[in-house]
Amino acid sequence: MKCLKPPPYQAHQLKTACSSCSVVELCLPIGLTGSEVERLDTLIAQRFKVKKGAALYRAGDPLRSLYAVRIGSFKTSVLSVDGREQVTGFQMPGEMLGLDAISTDLHACNAIALEDSEVCPIHFAHLEKLAGELPSLQHNLNKILSREIVRDHDMLMVLGNMNSDERLAAFLLNLSQRLSMRGFSPRNFVLKMRREEIGSYLGLRLETICRGIAHLRDQGLAEINGREVRIQNLDGLKQLVVGCHRPLQ
Template sequence: MTRQTTAARLVHPVPDHGAAPIRLQPLPPACAACRVSGLCLPTGLPVDDSQCLGALIGPRIRIHKGAPLFNANDPLTTLYAVRCGSFKTNLNNAEGQGVVINFWMPGDVLGLDAIATEHHVCDAIALEDSEVCPIPYRRLQALARDFPVLQQSLNRLMSREIVREHERVLMLCNLTAEERLANFLIDLSRCFVDRGYSAQSFILRMSREDMASYLGLRLETVCRSVARLRAQGIVNLQGRLVEILDMTALRALEQGVGDIDRKSGPKPPDHLPPG
């Protein structure tokens, strides 16, 4: 995947929370050539209609690692399709403590949280240098009236996120620490397979702290769970490199029938309440 030369002008004013997004030179056949286009929103458009496609997708934007794509309370103007890189979304509680609610990979569309109120409810932060394709929301609505299949694609994306959140709630309420970690790694494996990568070997872009926050666990609990998976020969996790050595055992653990010692329920000192 070739990187484009960056231009030194801002897309729009951005709060000073980090390095500002930088506009990249657009690729004319961007969607047709994109390896994750099959996961993305523009699949509802006729890809041979360059005028229609150009009317929807703006020039790609690069977001530097640690910089925000958008912040909570920002007005909804644009949805963002992740072309490469990864993001996390955070919710802040009344005390200002952030809770990681999701991770986003190429092909995912960010910004759907703002459709109900027309303001974002979370912060979206780049976990690495990333690129997104901006989709102006008002223009999307107008085109969806002319292309019903595009509206169906948008509805499918929103439904997918609802299902994803329901699954996370079930995970937080019902699974032990090791089961949560197994569930997380299996979900990541599926995501990488969908994007054409290995199911057994991949790199984590999020920190252990972010993993702990997302899983509703304390950091030391995550570290202990990783060590137990390694000791069982199920997963080898060194730094951020993950190697799943025994997928069958990992799936069994996710279902609560693995060999790792399990407790009847989560221990209050180790688990945090769902965010």
């Protein structure tokens, strides 16, 4: 019998446990008791690595698992009718991937690793069953789904109400807040995505992104060299988006 070559993300498989994970306070187990976390642990047989540029899943793939990002980062995207990529989100440690497939049992987007990453797969059918037995787990799952809806609403508000500089400022504030929650500097960080991908996400052309970066620098708000970000005036960046809704969640 011919052996099939495993996909890139299955090349390295490692054991894991939610209770010992560094991002447990940002992920599905938040607020669960020790015994409840142990039961959730049983659904995660192993975590696996996803190489930079490899797909965790693609649009049209069947739903098998939800994926908690443990290390690294991802982008989600869809293809437009004319074949262009539309970036729909960026995910970092402690966040979930795969929620797009719950309604139809098929993934609606592609999930691509922006760097060498690692995820914890949680078999969805087993997760549903356990959530039915643990109200606290069901509550956490509902919160994650609600958060996705809020993000969609925020994105619509950004695209509808903000100019290009305000969109870029809101994007940087979003990254700053999310990184701060994970114990990293809110003022100095490295972008994992390309400027073209940021433009796709924010509905802006590459040249508009470049102009926006120059404007933020000229105003003394933020300096971006290559992929290195240094926020010089965090309060000033916040003021730029005041009155245009809160920064992206």
